Amino acid sequence: MSAVLDHAPALQNSMLPSLQEIEDAARVVYREFQATPQYRWGLSSQRLGTDCWIKHENHTPVGAFKLRGGLTYFDGLKQRGEMPKEVISATRGNHGQSIGWAARAHGVPCTIVVPHGNSVEKNAAMRALGLTLIEHGDDFQASREFAMALAAERGAHMVPSFDAGLLRGVSTYWWEFMLAVPQLDVVYVPIGQGSGACSAIAAKLALGRKLRIVGVVSAHATTYADSLAARRVVEAPVTTHLADGMACRVADPAALAILLPHLDRIVKVTDEEVAQAMRDLYADTHNVAEGAGAASFAAAMQDRSQLKGQVVGTTLCGGNVDTATVAKVLAGA
Template identity: 75%
Template sequence: MTDASLPLLADIEDAARTVYQEFQPTPQYRWGLLGERLGTECWVKHENHNPVGAFKIRGGLTYFGQMAQRGALPREVISATRGNHGQSIGWAARRHGVACTIVVPHGNSVEKNAAMRALGVQLVEHGEDFQAAREHALYLAAERGAHMVPSFHADLLRGVATYWWEFLRAVPHMQVAYVPIGLGSGACSAVAAKRALGHRVRLVGVVSRHATTYADSFAAGQVVAAPVSTRIADGMAVRVADPQALALLMPHLDHLVQVGDGEVAAAMRALFTDTHNVAEGAGAAAFAAALQEKDALRGQCVGVPLTGGNVDAALFAQVLADETPAPV
């Protein structure tokens, strides 16, 4: 995938019509207390305010929408996830009457698993991390003759780009935006929306210090696998960067920031205290990165997406009590 294959403005606008059949644009607010913490103007895009509590739902809707337009809806889809992508695919599969199996690693979020099952998903637990779950999903898809839904694909980007399209249109004077990187769909969609709108915002990538495949791959100029030990940012717990995403991101991100679990937990507490919104670990990573760089942000308009709020209650209670589990 190259820059030329990123969704254009017309593609994103068409994707928005598909997304808005299920829910309306999510809000973005300028939060005063968060601004005081940063020492500058701070806007938050609330992707926690949609039907599955995370931005991924947009991609699932457009992925299935494109299959339906082509008359190519399968009888069954299979995919792998740490939770939010699986909810997205489960939601869209249910809407189109397609059977759905999702593979998650052992020890996955109890509440994300429950949410997927509630959407009619057949859940399979396999492996110790996302990469192992993904490989098993590929095996099951081949064995059953089912359609394997990837975690990174142009038809997913079309939908995910709609949230950045909303955000950048709502805050045309935004100067810096922090973009969490899991497997890459959210970050690549930020690039697509920026290009489509001709927005001048600087995009800063955010990775977990305990899942550094993208940081290591950026440094090497090619995909480098890295161990995953984060206990809190499961949405960023990727062991192997996607080569297509890497190629798209390297020319367009201003720089990368690595955030540790302690910083992410502090950002989760700050978001709850200042806005009374619940952020999962990956959902708070953008604000954690902004806090890390706040001395360089004075006088600038900063945008941070709260990409999801799907954190298990027990873990969130530990975070609020400042008892965050250490990385493994």
């Protein structure tokens, strides 16, 4: 795996979209919904002690940024004349909604595999898109391995969680953010499988910006932090109970190769810090954030003593969290 990380420039050239490709991807995305807003929230800025902008990807039709990637992935299949008869993928929820939405739009049957104990409401949202949902395994990695085996058995197309076709779409949200707020000094990006952080890098490079990109991982799911430090894939246990969108046990080597030369650093956030950020974001913006959706604000708050005078960008990248969980978090439980 270390050999992959040592050839990061080659992978960047093959996977990261150009400015033209991001602009083309935006046209695909905007067939389904318009650019999401970003606001400088006064209370959040006051809390952080400096200008804080929040990008609201919780305002997409599936409540998370992932939809952008699904739309461009399927558009790529269509343009190449490779539309499959069936697609299969694995998820903790938002990627599954993205693939389910795009598959439905193209009339392709879709099966999504989730681990046992997955979010009840994310599962319901996926089923509402008309896909077949299978529960298998104790974590995302087990679901992913089962989905890959099932796709091979059926001759179906396995949609990965990290791919150039996904990055093209996801990059549009960072492109929107950086165009709308060109004065950004630093952005905080949660890392699940890596598409969000790698897309922030793609937008930065495409637009020629000099802002810093800080990666955020759960302190209870540290494969990306450990792997970047070791320059090779390091499997790490997942024990987070709140940040399911960051609950990754095995980092993707292609994502690591892109992240390694471009991340300013990594910040680890605990479930307790994430819960506090969920409460803060609700109080400041009256938007509901899922665990991963609050992680970037939690990381910025951890760094707040270092951020004075800087323009900070955070992302409420998803708002799909079970009602019972929100009630507990807001109650301080």
